[in-house]
Amino acid sequence: MSALPADSPSPVPHNAASLARLRLLAVLSISQIVGWGTSFDLFGILGRTIAADIGISNETGFLGATVMLLIMGFAGPASGRLLERHGAAKVMAAGSVVFAFGLALLSQAQGMASYFAAWFTIGIAGTLALSVACYTAVVEREGSSAKSVIGLLMIFTGLSTAIFWPLLSWLTGLLGWRDTLLLAAGCHLLILVPLHRFALPPIKTRSQTAQAAADREPMPLTALQQKRAMIALAIISIGFSSVTFGVSSSLIEMLTQAGATPALALQLGSLRSVLGISARAADTIAGKRASPVTSGLVATGLIVIGFLALIFGHGSVWMLGLFIGAYGVGSGLSAISRTVLPLGFFSVSRYAGISAKLALPGNISQALSPVVIAGLLDRGGLPLLLTFTLAVSALVLAALIFLAMLSRQSTIKR
Numbered sequence: 001m002s003a004l005p006a007d008s009p010s011p012v013p014h015n016a017a018s019l020a021r022l023r024l025l026a027v028l029s030i031s032q033i034v035g036w037g038t039s040f041d042l043f044g045i046l047g048r049t050i051a052a053d054i055g056i057s058n059e060t061g062f063l064g065a066t067v068m069l070l071i072m073g074f075a076g077p078a079s080g081r082l083l084e085r086h087g088a089a090k091v092m093a094a095g096s097v098v099f100a101f102g103l104a105l106l107s108q109a110q111g112m113a114s115y116f117a118a119w120f121t122i123g124i125a126g127t128l129a130l131s132v133a134c135y136t137a138v139v140e141r142e143g144s145s146a147k148s149v150i151g152l153l154m155i156f157t158g159l160s161t162a163i164f165w166p167l168l169s170w171l172t173g174l175l176g177w178r179d180t181l182l183l184a185a186g187c188h189l190l191i192l193v194p195l196h197r198f199a200l201p202p203i204k205t206r207s208q209t210a211q212a213a214a215d216r217e218p219m220p221l222t223a224l225q226q227k228r229a230m231i232a233l234a235i236i237s238i239g240f241s242s243v244t245f246g247v248s249s250s251l252i253e254m255l256t257q258a259g260a261t262p263a264l265a266l267q268l269g270s271l272r273s274v275l276g277i278s279a280r281a282a283d284t285i286a287g288k289r290a291s292p293v294t295s296g297l298v299a300t301g302l303i304v305i306g307f308l309a310l311i312f313g314h315g316s317v318w319m320l321g322l323f324i325g326a327y328g329v330g331s332g333l334s335a336i337s338r339t340v341l342p343l344g345f346f347s348v349s350r351y352a353g354i355s356a357k358l359a360l361p362g363n364i365s366q367a368l369s370p371v372v373i374a375g376l377l378d379r380g381g382l383p384l385l386l387t388f389t390l391a392v393s394a395l396v397l398a399a400l401i402f403l404a405m406l407s408r409q410s411t412i413k414r
Helices: 014-037 040-054 058-074 076-086 088-107 112-129 132-145 147-157 160-175 177-199 208-215 223-248 251-257 262-289 292-313 317-344 348-413
Strands: none
Touching: 014 040, 014 112, 014 132, 014 147, 014 160, 014 177, 040 058, 040 112, 040 160, 040 177, 058 076, 058 112, 058 348, 076 088, 076 112, 076 132, 076 348, 088 112, 088 132, 088 177, 112 132, 132 147, 132 348, 147 262, 147 317, 160 177, 223 251, 223 292, 223 317, 223 348, 251 262, 251 317, 251 348, 262 317, 292 317, 292 348, 317 348
């Protein structure tokens, strides 16, 4: 009789395990599509409408997104402790309650104070119910084999804009933005709370052997090496956020300054998300054959190739196409890599706490990098921006090489 993998919680029939995984994927896909669709993504449809109605400028209105991401980052370590103590199902259910309250508060906003109070609340909700909490729910149930499910989740989550922009536009025309937000609040309260609390597959009771495997570090790192690994992971999180999330908000302007016509810039820019989703799908199919470090190195290399194509392309359509192809695939790979990298250096049972700590620099970078990128592009043009992005990419590459060397040294020691 063959032995079970070390991190298997208990003998489970293959069909039952597959159904549980499908259930996990379905519940969390709905959770993340609705969560992002009714928070960060709503700015694309409702941002200017809300700002005009409550008497604030568009620039001030869009600061709500920055507030949300900053609060998600700063509250990350606290949410990590809650996830470790209570588990993802309870924390995400609580997050959906807070989401409902935040959206209801936003629906009644009359000025700047109540508007930002609502986004502060939505930021708290996000740290309890989005991204880190979601991936923790996967790791709790899948252990070190979580990468494929996380990859699939990222593919589905990438569809939130495609689903919610037309839906929000239709509902706003039908009900107005205030009632649309109240409907979204009701969706969180009446649908997502019970989904998170009761529909997620239960965490199977681990045997002593399986629990020991979950607690076992994947490699024998000293305390100093663990600290250095955390610093490297933080650099990767900040860097990837800057060159993906930050650059994407100025992508059309970058292409235009590189020589593309407005129509071509729009066409090329629209391909980025498709290429990113395709890259995530390919990485998910590759599974364990592609380690997170390898995926990160490939992602960084492609992003650098893309930026170099803009520098030396002189407006060539082929080089612009090379840029969007390399950059789109690289940015898609980077998202999965930075999410599952902690599992390569820290135990399964520490994933929630480690990822929540990394969310602090990552979310701060997501909140500030669009402003920094836009400022560099406006003040120094494309050359200054590309110099900055290449420098950031070099730092990410150095951090990934360090992690690869650390992994190799630990393997030799074992």
